[in-house]
Amino acid sequence: MEPKLIFKLNVGIQSYAWGKKGRSSLAAQLGEKSVVGFESDEEKTYAELWMGTHPTLPSTLTGTSTLLSDHLEKHPELIGHKVLSAFPESKKGSLPFLFKVLSIGTALSIQAHPDKELAKRLFDERPDVYKDNNHKPEMAIALTPFLAFLNFLPLPQILLHLLTVPELSFIPFPLTNSLAASLSIPTTLPPDTSSFTSTDAPTEEQRQILKDIFEAFMSAPESVYQPAVRSLVERYKKNESLTPNEESLRELTLMLDEQYPGDVGVLCVFLLNVVELQVGQAAFLGANMPHAYISGDIIECMATSDNVVRAGLTPKLRDVPTLVSMLTYDAGPGSKQLLRPVKFSTNSELYDPPIDEFSVVRVSLGSAEIDEHKAVEGPSVVVVTSGSGKIKCVESSESSGEKDTLVKGEISQLKEVATSEGKTERRGRVEEEVLVEKGDVVFIACGTEIRWTAEEDLEAFRAFVEA
Numbered sequence: 001m002e003p004k005l006i007f008k009l010n011v012g013i014q015s016y017a018w019g020k021k022g023r024s025s026l027a028a029q030l031g032e033k034s035v036v037g038f039e040s041d042e043e044k045t046y047a048e049l050w051m052g053t054h055p056t057l058p059s060t061l062t063g064t065s066t067l068l069s070d071h072l073e074k075h076p077e078l079i080g081h082k083v084l085s086a087f088p089e090s091k092k093g094s095l096p097f098l099f100k101v102l103s104i105g106t107a108l109s110i111q112a113h114p115d116k117e118l119a120k121r122l123f124d125e126r127p128d129v130y131k132d133n134n135h136k137p138e139m140a141i142a143l144t145p146f147l148a149f150l151n152f153l154p155l156p157q158i159l160l161h162l163l164t165v166p167e168l169s170f171i172p173f174p175l176t177n178s179l180a181a182s183l184s185i186p187t188t189l190p191p192d193t194s195s196f197t198s199t200d201a202p203t204e205e206q207r208q209i210l211k212d213i214f215e216a217f218m219s220a221p222e223s224v225y226q227p228a229v230r231s232l233v234e235r236y237k238k239n240e241s242l243t244p245n246e247e248s249l250r251e252l253t254l255m256l257d258e259q260y261p262g263d264v265g266v267l268c269v270f271l272l273n274v275v276e277l278q279v280g281q282a283a284f285l286g287a288n289m290p291h292a293y294i295s296g297d298i299i300e301c302m303a304t305s306d307n308v309v310r311a312g313l314t315p316k317l318r319d320v321p322t323l324v325s326m327l328t329y330d331a332g333p334g335s336k337q338l339l340r341p342v343k344f345s346t347n348s349e350l351y352d353p354p355i356d357e358f359s360v361v362r363v364s365l366g367s368a369e370i371d372e373h374k375a376v377e378g379p380s381v382v383v384v385t386s387g388s389g390k391i392k393c394v395e396s397s398e399s400s401g402e403k404d405t406l407v408k409g410e411i412s413q414l415k416e417v418a419t420s421e422g423k424t425e426r427r428g429r430v431e432e433e434v435l436v437e438k439g440d441v442v443f444i445a446c447g448t449e450i451r452w453t454a455e456e457d458l459e460a461f462r463a464f465v466e467a
């Protein structure tokens, strides 16, 4: 029997401590629909919904115990030859991407993800910590206002902090001095960062200085950084005569210290960009870029991997030497990490990061509106984040030879006509439509043209890979 081209999935939920409580977690709300036997508990925190084939929490075909990966291995045509040849793992049914919904109640660790070469080495040397050999570029799309640390601040901004925040005096002055010299800024006067407009990438020398500064922060002994954090927090609680620059970091500093008392990660407010993304805005994080998600609900897509190198704001293992040595120290404004979507179809936008493993489409439809997606040359996973409607296979104008796109089933005879005339094989069949509502997760096979119809205002995200 031919496999279906569109079908629903059961997925898994992770209840990490940093998640949101009970039904305030969007991951939990969606999980109530798509996770088998799941009911949220108001006392528990729910952090991540995992959609895909990662062995830690793999998806299954709804109503069965069949793993999506087993099904795809048996039916490689659902993945398509292009993706099969570009990603060897996909021949075993493993999707190149992992799709998630994250609900962030307390800040996640300061982290970065290795590139392919480093991932291989870490996996060889320490498979107990680094569980796979893949890189993990990731993209986050805000579903609610979303706060995050994204990459290092522009260097003059870091210099300003080193020169004006008294609690940072444990950083050796020669480092501050060489940063200032590399920027041709005197250390006698705090730099006026508003006049600094260059977005030039740091020089090799500046990267090395920043690396030394970051190392001085992250490998300072507890006996040094804890009193610094404590005194900073006391000063911010008094809220007396703060400079505008410190004033803007006050609230976040106090919040991070409440979540991770005395943690060295609190001091990262002076090193990393704090960016608030609005609904629909996205950030892309390539390999070796420091970041930490602080609060909000997001869609996240990444290469299939779970490799995280952590150094602060976490009860988990900290691997400071690896983190310090892997980063690219490509300081600059946080806006550099934002990824603008482009039009995909009438009511859909495409977020297309500069990597091969995934792209994400956001579909937003008002009641009774429709949208059509052209066939994608690879597999997709869809999650419906609000509303309800229908996803249906349609006849593409290319394969039918018709000008207009025709709905399968409404013109079922056409199939035989086309086949008898020896035209391109049709994708999609009469019965191929699924009704969806908030929380549903759906797989769409390679080469399937689809039509969306909203019943109530519908929002959905579709991750896909095209090699």
Ligand SMILES: [Zn+2]
Residues within 6 Å of the ligand: 111, 112, 113, 138, 291
């Ligand atoms: Zn990350």
